[in-house]
Amino acid sequence: MSGDHGHGPSTPASAELESIKRPLAYGPVQGDLALVEEALAEASEIDSSPLAGMLSLVLTAGGKRLRPALVLLAGQFGSYPVRKLTLLAAAIELLHTASLVHDDVIDGAELRRGHPTVNTCYRNSTTVMLGDYLFAHSAYLVTQTDNIRVVSLFARTLMFMARGEIGQDMSAYSLSQEPISYLRHIGDKTASLFATATEGGSILAGCPQEHVAALRHYGYNLGMAFQIVDDILDFNGDEWELGKPAGSDLEQGTLTLPALLYLRRQPGENRISTFLAERHPEALAEAIAAVRGSGVLMEAQQVAQKYCRRALRALEILPPTPARHTLAELTDHVLQRQS
């Protein structure tokens, strides 16, 4: 029942209360995250008033700022050029926000982090363009690092993210998907941005190439675990904590790891295939209950743990600094998070 790193039970729903209450701590870079907040606030201070209002709506909606923290933590293994790191950190958070905005258009989602989504306040077309503006602004921030290698890495990451979303979208409602294709899609759409956070931060800090590679590897595997836990929470999480209704992936026809593991256990007709055929709310509720009761959430959590072990192994060649300690701790936070 216990997780691999001695951090308590392995399913999020049963995680110990104190770990839920403990805020995410980013160790040596905690203070400098205020600089990232400043950069994000600046990004919404533009003269065009309707756009400014929309930007402040999406940029002040909160969030754990995990990706920016990863940039700063990776920078700690080199010269820690705080201004350039702040620019990259803000750019990565903007890129992440842009992808959420475009996701929300697509899903017709009404809540994100408990706040109304942009597309419930504005029409769809405006929301698409707001996402484009955020993409552009993120790219502009990253060019201000003056590091063409990082800019290029950033642009390729956006390609991967879009490719992952398209791949996931094209396979919606398809019962013949394999878990391997799910893993490829989340690698593109989520883990690639985590990897770019740690790789980009270490490049800006002038780290030696083997440290850059190790930090990239850490980020990628942490991102895989993060997305798998996210997909577990969509079945198992508290709606109030999540700020969105449960089962929203399945409702959209998106088959995430728990659903695919359930389908492997229940070949032929089952609650998920029934829902995908009928698409009624009652069938959705029954499918969610079937997944919860089947034990596949635990199985999915073990896959997330496997990625966290890989992330921890990647850290081994790095010097044992407070930043490395914090990165190691983050694997626990990712596995235990409730929202």
Added chain:
Amino acid sequence: MSGDHGHGPSTPASAELESIKRPLAYGPVQGDLALVEEALAEASEIDSSPLAGMLSLVLTAGGKRLRPALVLLAGQFGSYPVRKLTLLAAAIELLHTASLVHDDVIDGAELRRGHPTVNTCYRNSTTVMLGDYLFAHSAYLVTQTDNIRVVSLFARTLMFMARGEIGQDMSAYSLSQEPISYLRHIGDKTASLFATATEGGSILAGCPQEHVAALRHYGYNLGMAFQIVDDILDFNGDEWELGKPAGSDLEQGTLTLPALLYLRRQPGENRISTFLAERHPEALAEAIAAVRGSGVLMEAQQVAQKYCRRALRALEILPPTPARHTLAELTDHVLQRQS
């Protein structure tokens, strides 16, 4: 009746037949446009098969490649580094294509250049992500120029384009708009990309700063004229030539220069205000006919001519080369185009 540059009648509908039939000629860079086509074809050659199909649908749908030609022509005023210019030219065409793809999602458009739009073949969500992929790929191509100044210019241009689209979108159906706000929106959404084509090409070619500024000024003003003519054609053009139905801007509630000039001539209740209130197809047809019959299309064409004169004046400080001659000729093509 005659245009200011001795290039025949000033409204597109009455342009001489030979100018319609004459293909766009890009003078000294005509041959090198094949390199841009190769780069665009390469951009759609990726392993992921559904994405590859979508990319080839949007990238081989044709188009005049005017923006890529501007990059190459601007490069002729300096060292003409053909590989870097080709990368920027392809990037700018990809960025333009991305914005068309996102436009098509928004408008629910069914035809673009006479071909079905992507979003009639794929669902909206996939189309949004395809646009994102194209943005990303364009940014990646431009990073391959290794010129951070050009990359930064490119990112800022995307910000302007999104801001212009948002501004236009937020003022849809509003009768209180002034032509000045229309000009600001098209400056952002269209002219900024033309300006970046000529400015970026001249930066890559190592032109002196006063030539860079002149070429930027030329591109910006040509882009303004281009968009105004585009908006005239939406009222006046041949549906078969345009590959889309007439009056589609007004149908979407977008008030372009002809509509705003008409509203200024007809304050109070008029055919446009009636259409915006009723939104019936018959009211749309009557509004289009009223605009056509009012003389405002000629007035709008004169505004386009004014921008072309500014573009021509910007060229005066440049050496009198074949490239400059071609840029001057392009102002005629823009004013006389039928589609």
